[in-house]
Amino acid sequence: MGRIRLLLVVLGASLINACGGGGGGSGGNTQPFVPVPTNTASGTVMFKGAPLAGAAVTVFQTNTNRVVATVATDANGNYSVSGLETSCTLSCKINYQFSASKAGYAFNPFMAANVSGDRLGYVWDPSGKSWYVNSGAAVTRAEYNGSFSNPNGGSGIMFNVVNLNSTVNNSITGANFNAYDGSNPPASVASTGQASSYVAGDDGALKKGVVFPGRRYTDNQDGTVSDNLTGLVWLKNAGCLNAALWANALTEANQLASGACGLTDGSKAGDWRLPNLVELESLVDVSASNPALTTGNPFTSVSTGIYWTSTSYYGGQGGSSNAWAIRMLDGRHINDTASSNLNIKATSTNAVWAVKGTSTGAARLLATGFYVFYASGDDGSLEKGAPLPAPRMRDNGNGTVTDTATGLVWLKKADCIQQSWAAALGTISTLASGQCGLTDGSVAGAWRMPNRKEMQSLADRAQGNMADYFNESFNSSAAGIASQPASFSNFATFQYYWTSSTNAASPGDAWSVFSCDFGVYNIPKGNAGYALAVR
Structure with missing residues (x-):
């Protein structure tokens, strides 16, 4: 995904040092000067299908960690940059990353030849991962730890970029970007399914989000079930694949094909995958328990135990050791530590469910944000779902922020409400301009406590600590890259934030x-818990 600024620039001493400097000599050079080959790049920036003029496209050179050029899009949304240097020796690869920016907008890149938006797994520093694509360009995510000063010590800033390995004769066209401002979100949030109301203003009373279709699931009579809410296609027999360690679960799902598990759909190995955390979460209906699936679903052999997801856990235990899982009894997420051995990749055995297709339904799912590759077929390698725009949150300057990914508007001050569940619901129902830092003109009744799906929609699984990331202001130490303000203010760390959704398996929770x-x-x-407000 991406944004960055472009132009030429001879990288001077930095590149000479990186690629080997020239030496002196008394004999001179009798050969005529032959210019070093360079590449060009061009593309278009669009907003709601129309050209976006005045967007800055930045070109960042990863070899030297600096911006080498910036250009603005013209009246037709077009940009072009030339003079991009190519490899200086057989062992030296020059890499450029392009991103777009304009005040009030977030951006996602896409290559015209890859309009689906699938991104290459890209890792900034860990060894053993590839920084580059072999030819052409790819759309990916990058974390600029070394180029930003983060006052609170948080993780690196995320950019969505077009990634170009600038080898000879590797110029690119169609390095495009879509712009978002919250009025054209790339994803939509589904309702939770909650039917019962326990307190005024809760999830069961308001039922916010994309409503479940009258017929949530369709049995395709070929061993598959289509989710009419998200558009995903699931294996009907949720117990056919063997419970397994995480790596084996990925393999089982990837190798699934017609002829196995009751499938007669013509699918072949590689069509199926282990669902990421957002995809598996999309099945959870909070009105149900044992299992937490919409009543009347056509699935068979659904376990009420724990199912793996393909999303590595990137928090305290580290993504290399743990992966997210969901307990299908009630929909609880599992991230437990080694003491309980429930989601450790190498030692935990959990159930396996397979999914295929893309989310094209009324509730289009976001990607998790995870982009680090650990194993073939994992979330970091596939990055399924609508890409997260960047910078994702738009500060409205009135105590609110707009999520450009979903269009939801959030209270920016994240520590204003700390009460019991019912009390917090009551406080939010009377929240209005003049309270909690709001100067937006909102009146009592305009705000609500987010439901489970709305609160989950804020997650970015590339982050090691979401609270720290939300509180972080990113100040660029690389000239030419805009700094970014904190998404929220005073997001409490190591605290629980309420959702308006009740646990059907235990209504007291x-x-x-x-x-x-x-x-x-x-x-x-x-x-007592903290609470955000949304509208």
């Missing part, structure tokens, strides 16, 4: 989100 890892956990309603 509400679903909450832990602020650091953003997992969903059931907490007694009488406890």
